Amino acid sequence: MDEVTQKVVDGTAWREFCDLLAAAGESVLADGNPDDPLDRAEGFRMLTRLLRGALESHLEHSQPAHPQLICTCHETIKIVGENPDNHYLGASLDGRYDYRVHGTRGAAKWISFNLFSGAGFGGGGPGTGAAMHEEQMHIESDGTFEVIISQHEHPGNWLRSEADTRSLAIRQTFLDKRHQEHAVLHIERIGAEDSAPEPLSPEHLYRSLVIAGHYVKAVAGIGAQWAVRQARWPNEFTDEAEDDLTNKFKDPQIKWHQAYFDLADDQALVVAVTPPKCDYWMIALHNHWMETLDYVHHQATLNCHSSQLEVDGSVRFVVAHRDPGVPNWLDTAGHQRGTVGVRWVGPGVVDVLPSTMVVKLSELS
Numbered sequence: 093m094d095e096v097t098q099k100v101v102d103g104t105a106w107r108e109f110c111d112l113l114a115a116a117g118e119s120v121l122a123d124g125n126p127d128d129p130l131d132r133a134e135g136f137r138m139l140t141r142l143l144r145g146a147l148e149s150h151l152e153h154s155q156p157a158h159p160q161l162i163c164t165c166h167e168t169i170k171i172v173g174e175n176p177d178n179h180y181l182g183a184s185l186d187g188r189y190d191y192r193v194h195g196t197r198g199a200a201k202w203i204s205f206n207l208f209s210g211a212g213f214g215g216g217g218p219g220t221g222a223a224m225h226e227e228q229m230h231i232e233s234d235g236t237f238e239v240i241i242s243q244h245e246h247p248g249n250w251l252r253s254e255a256d257t258r259s260l261a262i263r264q265t266f267l268d269k270r271h272q273e274h275a276v277l278h279i280e281r282i283g284a285e286d287s288a289p290e291p292l293s294p295e296h297l298y299r300s301l302v303i304a305g306h307y308v309k310a311v312a313g314i315g316a317q318w319a320v321r322q323a324r325w326p327n328e329f330t331d332e333a334e335d336d337l338t339n340k341f342k343d344p345q346i347k348w349h350q351a352y353f354d355l356a357d358d359q360a361l362v363v364a365v366t367p368p369k370c371d372y373w374m375i376a377l378h379n380h381w382m383e384t385l386d387y388v389h390h391q392a393t394l395n396c397h398s399s400q401l402e403v404d405g406s407v408r409f410v411v412a413h414r415d416p417g418v419p420n421w422l423d424t425a426g427h428q429r430g431t432v433g434v435r436w437v438g439p440g441v442v443d444v445l446p447s448t449m450v451v452k453l454s455e456l457s
Contacts, residue, residue: 100294105301112305113143119312124320126429131380135316138170138381142311145169146304149182154300156186158289159279161193161262170383171213172315173350173433176393177374179264183279187243187257190282194238197231198275200264202371202437204343205239209256211303212341213311219340222252227439240282263343265372265437267397315382319431322352327361329434329446345371347443350433353377353411355424360412360453363432365446366405371438372396375409377422378431385430390423416456 099105120135145164153160165171165180174180179200185191185207197203205224210217224239229249231237240246241253241260260279266272329351342348353361367373376393377385385392394409400419401407409420411432424430434446 096298097294100298105294105298109301109305112302112309113139116305116309116312119309119316122313122316124323125316126380128428130426131429134379134383135312135381138315138383139308139312141169141383142171142308143304145171146307147300149184150303150307151297151300154184154296155289156184156189156258157281157284158287159183159185159191159260159281161277161279167388172311172318173348173378173382173431174384175263175265175374175435176376176384176387177266177269177372177395179266179269179274181262181264181277183260185241185253185257185260187253187255189284190240190242190244191260191279192238192240192282193260193262193277193279195236195277196275197235197237198264199266199272200275201267202226202263202265202345203275204263204345205251206261206263206343207241207251207253207257208259208261208341209254210258212259217258220343221254221257223344224249224251225345225439242282267372267395312381316380318350319352319380319382322350322431323354323429326352326354327450328352328448329363331445343437345437345439345441347436347441348433349445350378350382350431351446351448352429352431353424354429355411355413355450356428357413358453360410360416360451360456361432362449362451362456363409363411363434363446364448365407365434365444367396367407368436368442368444370436370441373434373436375399375422375432375434377411377424377427378433379427380430382431385423385425385427390425391421392423392425394420394422410456412453412456414453416453418456 148164153162161181161183165174207221239249241251243253374395387393411422413424
């Protein structure tokens with residue numbers, strides 16, 4: 093019996109996995125993070141959410157010979173400033189293989205396909221590799237299309253992979269995600285459409301548990317570190333807070349900025365900006381751990397469709413703990429502190445940094 097199999101059989105693998113999760117909890121307790129009961133509780137809940145997503149991605153659906161498109165970022169699994177207007181799909185790949193993604197376009201305002209090499213976000217690697225967007229694609233009049241992922245050139249929609257390609261991410265960005273039609277997409281490895289996965293092996297279990305444990309710790313640490321760094325410039329968007337990792341793993345058509353808000357009960361943060369011309373833009377509130385706030389029950393996000401603009405194209409958002417009775421209120425949902433992020437999305441988009449001002453709620457009109 094080899095070492096890995098022995099670890100699974102005698103329980104060592106499970107104990108090592110539990111030790112990794114205990115170590116991940118130290119990210120929540122690290123210096124600089126708030127010890128407010130709500131923030132602390134959400135920090136530990138974040139670990140459970142990241143673990144759920146990691147086990148789905150790295151244990152249940154991590155065989156690149158038999159890929160599956162899965163969503164592990166949504167209303168109850170949130171990953172470092174995710175966009176609530178997005179429907180995220182991902183799959184494990186291997187650059188040795190060729191793949192076909194096919195289906196219907198749906199009603200998303202913007203759609204993108206990104207390849208990643210190495211372990212990906214939270215695990216290192218070179219960041220976003222090849223990318224494809226709708227203006228580069230051929231889509232049939234009935235909305236159907238296919239994308240071929242391969243190291244070798246193909247006619248039509250070809251997304252070039254590399255030998256070390258390990259994953260695919262698909263973003264569908266909606267103006268009204270709840271009510272608009274989502275794409276219906278499928279993925280298959282070319283030449284293996286009718287094959288079935290092998291039974292679970294001890295090696296696969298062990299490797300998946302190790303990866304999931306390290307992923308939870310790494311991503312929890314990234315979110316907290318970004319927020320602590322951003323808090324050095326409270327209630328302000330600043331280029332000084334930008335991070336190479338932010339740009340490394342994002343889609344090349346997305347410009348993204350954030351600020352750290354910290355507001356007393358009678359204060360509001362006014363965010364003013366003239367959004368650039370682009371396919372789509374949005375603003376969203378997140379907690380200290382950079383998870384979007386509960387946008388199902390609170391107005392914690394607005395976009396180019398749901399915001400009320402001025403006649404000159406500018407817009408003013410008001411971040412406050414209660415409704416001040418003015419347009420574009422963003423509800424902090426009981427959070428004294430957190431982050432506020434903006435995105436400008438589209439080809440050749442010009443970047444814009446919003447301005448901010450802290451005011452008394454009584455001064456708003």
